[in-house]
Each structure stands twice: as structure tokens, then as C-alpha cells.
Amino acid sequence: MAGGMLAAALAEQSLDIVLLDGAPEPQMPTGAPAARVSALTETSERLLRSVGVWKNMPAHRLQPYDKMEVRDGDGTGEVHFSAADAAASHLGTLVENDSVVAAIFDFCRAACRIDWRSDCRVASVGRREQGWRVELADGQVIDCRLLVGADGARSMVRSAAGLSAPSRDTGHVAVVATLHSAVPHDSCARQAFLDSGPLALLPLYGDGHQCSLVWSLWPDRAAQLMEQSPGSFSHAVTQASQAWLGDLQLVSEPLAFPIHDLHAGDYVCPELALIGDAAHVVHPLAGQGINLGLLDAAVLAEEIGRAIESGRDWSSLALLQRYQRRRRGHNASVVAAMRGFKVLFEQRSPAFRFFRNTGMSLVNRHSMLKGLLAAQALGRFDDAPQSARS
Ligand SMILES: Cc1cc2nc3c(=O)[nH]c(=O)nc-3n(C[C@H](O)[C@H](O)[C@H](O)COP(=O)(O)OP(=O)(O)OC[C@H]3O[C@@H](n4cnc5c(N)ncnc54)[C@H](O)[C@@H]3O)c2cc1C
Numbered sequence: 001m002a003g004g005m006l007a008a009a010l011a012e013q014s015l016d017i018v019l020l021d022g023a024p025e026p027q028m029p030t031g032a033p034a035a036r037v038s039a040l041t042e043t044s045e046r047l048l049r050s051v052g053v054w055k056n057m058p059a060h061r062l063q064p065y066d067k068m069e070v071r072d073g074d075g076t077g078e079v080h081f082s083a084a085d086a087a088a089s090h091l092g093t094l095v096e097n098d099s100v101v102a103a104i105f106d107f108c109r110a111a112c113r114i115d116w117r118s119d120c121r122v123a124s125v126g127r128r129e130q131g132w133r134v135e136l137a138d139g140q141v142i143d144c145r146l147l148v149g150a151d152g153a154r155s156m157v158r159s160a161a162g163l164s165a166p167s168r169d170t171g172h173v174a175v176v177a178t179l180h181s182a183v184p185h186d187s188c189a190r191q192a193f194l195d196s197g198p199l200a201l202l203p204l205y206g207d208g209h210q211c212s213l214v215w216s217l218w219p220d221r222a223a224q225l226m227e228q229s230p231g232s233f234s235h236a237v238t239q240a241s242q243a244w245l246g247d248l249q250l251v252s253e254p255l256a257f258p259i260h261d262l263h264a265g266d267y268v269c270p271e272l273a274l275i276g277d278a279a280h281v282v283h284p285l286a287g288q289g290i291n292l293g294l295l296d297a298a299v300l301a302e303e304i305g306r307a308i309e310s311g312r313d314w315s316s317l318a319l320l321q322r323y324q325r326r327r328r329g330h331n332a333s334v335v336a337a338m339r340g341f342k343v344l345f346e347q348r349s350p351a352f353r354f355f356r357n358t359g360m361s362l363v364n365r366h367s368m369l370k371g372l373l374a375a376q377a378l379g380r381f382d383d384a385p386q387s388a389r390s
Pocket residue numbers: 001002003020021022023037038039040120121122123150151152153156174176214257275276277278284286287288289290291292293
């Protein structure tokens with residue numbers, strides 16, 4: 001998603017772009033909802049709209065949400081806020097990841113200077129006197145002036161460039177599945193911070209009763225859950241969520257993802273930049289990962305576009321460092337906030353829990369604080385690219 005977004009955002013520039021992806025050619029999903037979904041913020045939607053990608057998204061498979069509810073596991077702390085708290089129409093949209101990639105692909109396929117190669121594995125990358133050399137698994141070689149690593153958490157580009165990114169096991173495995181709920185989701189994204197780990201029920205498109213579960217658990221508990229029959233799995237989630245949406249029924253194969261977070265110390269070196277999960281991986285508990293990656297892509301495209309317009313070198317280290325300055329601080333604050341949240345909700349001391357839950361209830365009664373939470377959920381921040389503001 002991050003790499004495709006960068007290519008799309010640069011489509012109007014006089015650049016020849018080659019996008020190399022080991023995955024098969026993207027296809028718009030059909031049938032039941034795909035298991036991998038993302039909560040895109042209003043800011044991400046604006047970015048995709050401004051580039052011209054959003055119009056390719058399948059409208060009938062999108063689920064806007066206008067409310068969020070957060071609870072703690074004791075049932076004594078609760079925060080509700082809505083798009084209205086920040087004078088917005090909705091807080092974000094639940095999308096299938098495959099829809100986003102397919103919509104970006106359709107856009108890029110129509111752009112004459114983007115060469116998108118699917119099923120194309122990069123075997124190695126190495127520095128040249130100017131730029132980088134990319135060797136493909138089939139032996140082909142591509143030389144480029146600027147190499148952007150958008151190759152995910154285990155980025156080979158990052159390793160080849162010697163950019164270190166300390167990784168931390170969060171101790172969680174995220175179990176993801178599609179559920180049918182007895183009570184309609186009412187376009188609300190729900191998150192409960194349970195002793196077992198954060199459990200999110202995210203509204204999906206359809207008849208108003210389809211939800212995506214993201215339950216981050218300790219590995220042994222996640223393994224137990226994955227081994228259960230569909231009936232026991234459904235029962236376990238209904239119980240853990242305290243029947244927030246009534247009885248829940250599992251309607252997909254559950255998937256499990258071990259969660260490591262990481263943050264690169266530097267995103268750039270001469271003629272090379274990292275974007276998306278190649279630069280930072282955050283705990284999925286606040287659904288921020290790809291929202292940050294799309295912002296990286298938009299800011300890097302904005303810097304390159306400005307350089308081209310003013311006749312400056314569009315691959316200079318100074319430009320890449322400006323990109324890093326604009327993005328690294330924001331991403332670092334989200335990585336730190338996710339680590340902090342996890343610690344905050346893991347505390348077992350009754351006194352600590354009392355103050356935390358009282359704090360949540362106080363926030364819930366304060367309209368200005370709720371407005372701030374809603375602005376965060378919308379993905380608004382000060383140094384957003386121009387394309388996210390219009
Ligand atoms: C359970 C879970 C729930 C999540 N929920 C949300 C959410 O609600 N909202 C949100 O914003 N984020 C969410 N995230 C995070 C989000 O999924 C990631 O941040 C996002 O997928 C990263 O996108 P990316 O484009 O940077 O990298 P990736 O999606 O990892 O893409 C990397 C690409 O690089 C290609 N590649 C890698 N190596 C090579 C190679 N050697 N040669 C060729 N190609 C290569 C791969 O084929 C792939 O296409 C969630 C994550 C998890 C685990």
C-alpha cells in the first residue's frame with residue numbers, strides 16, 4: 001500500500017517509476033470480506049482522494065464509522081466519542097487491504113510512466129557510484145537514481161542500506177477473524193482493553209452485522225484460541241467482549257499474526273529512503289500502521305514534487321533528510337504511545353486501575369478532550385502534506 005501510494009502520488013511528475021512487488025497482480029476482492037482489513041483515517045481517505053485513487057475503491061465494500069467506544073476490562077472505565085466531536089462527517093473507513101492495493105494498482109496501470117511489475121522478487125540491492133542497482137530473482141538488473149524501500153517489516157532494502165531498526169517483541173499475537181454479531185454494529189469501532197489484551201470489534205460493510213475481530217493476546221492464549229472449534233471460538237469472543245454486540249458467530253478462518261514493533265533510527269541515506277512498515281511497525285491496537293505509511297508516501301512525494309517544480313535535485317540527501325524530519329517524529333510518537341497504552345492497560349494493581357478507569361470516565365465527560373481524541377482518530381496533525389488538507 002505504501003509503495004503503490006508513492007508511485008501514484010508521483011504519477012504526474014516527469015519521472016520514470018518502476019514498482020517491484022513479489023506479490024501476484026492485485027485483484028479487487030469479491031465474495032466474503034477479506035480477513036485483512038484496515039481502519040483508514042479521514043486523513044488517509046483525503047490523501048487517496050487527492051491522488052485520484054479513492055474513486056477506484058469499491059463503494060459497496062467500504063464501511064465508514066462515525067463513533068468509537070473504548071472500555072477497560074473491569075467495565076468501570078469508558079470513553080465514547082464521535083465524528084461530531086470534531087465537526088467531521090465520519091472518523092474513518094474500514095477497508096479491505098486488498099481493495100486499497102487493487103485501487104492503487106488500477107490507477108497506476110493507467111499512468112504511462114509507472115511500470116508496476118508483480119510476481120517480481122528483488123534478490124539484492126547494492127550501491128552504485130550514483131544511485132542504486134537492484135537485482136531481481138530472475139537475474140534482471142535495474143539501475144535507479146532513487147531507491148525507495150516500501151518492502152514491509154522485514155525490509156531487505158533497509159538491511160542492505162545498513163539502516164538499523166531495533167525490533168521488539170510486544171509479547172502479543174493478533175488473532176483476526178470476521179464475525180457476525182446479533183446486535184448491529186451501528187457504524188461504531190469498539191475496543192475493550194481486557195486482561196488478556198486489547199480486543200477490537202470493527203464494523204464491516206454489508207447488513208450491519210459483520211465485524212472484524214482483532215484480539216491481541218499472549219502467544220499461549222492465542223494458540224489455544226486458534227485451536228478451538230468455530231463454536232468454542234465464537235463463545236470465547238462473545239464472553240470476552242461481555243456480549244457487547246450480543247452473540248458473535250465466527251464466519252471466516254481465523255488468522256494469527258505475531259506482533260513485533262520496530263522503528264528505524266534513520267529512514268534515509270544517500271539516494272535511498274524507507275517508507276511504511278519498512279521504516280516503522282506499530283502495535284495494531286490503534287489501527288495506525290498503514291495510515292502512517294500513507295503519510296510517509298505523501299510527504300516524500302510532496303518533497304520530490306517541490307524539488308522538481310523549483311528545478312532542484314529531487315534525489316538529494318538534503319531533500320531526503322527533510323522528509324525524515326517531517327515524518328520520523330510523528331511516527332516515533334505513535335510507536336511510543338502504543339507501547340504506553342499496552343503498559344497502561346496491563347497493570348494489575350487495583351489502585352492503578354482505579355485511577356486509570358476514573359481518568360477514562362473523566363475524559364468521557366469532557367467535551368474538549370473528546371474533541372482531541374476525535375481529531376487523533378481522524379489522523380489530523382500539524383505537518384500533514386498539502387494533499388491531506390484540501
Ligand atoms: C492484525 C493487524 C491489524 C492491522 N490493522 C490496521 C488498521 O486497522 N489500520 C492501519 O493503518 N494499519 C493496520 N495494520 C498495519 C498495516 O497492516 C501495515 O502497517 C501495512 O500493511 C504496511 O503496509 P506497507 O505497504 O508498508 O508494507 P507491506 O504491506 O508489508 O507491503 C510490503 C510489500 O513489499 C513486497 N516485498 C517485500 N519484500 C520484497 C522483495 N524482496 N521483492 C519484491 N517485493 C517485496 C511485498 O510483496 C509487499 O507487497 C494492522 C496490522 C496487523 C498485523
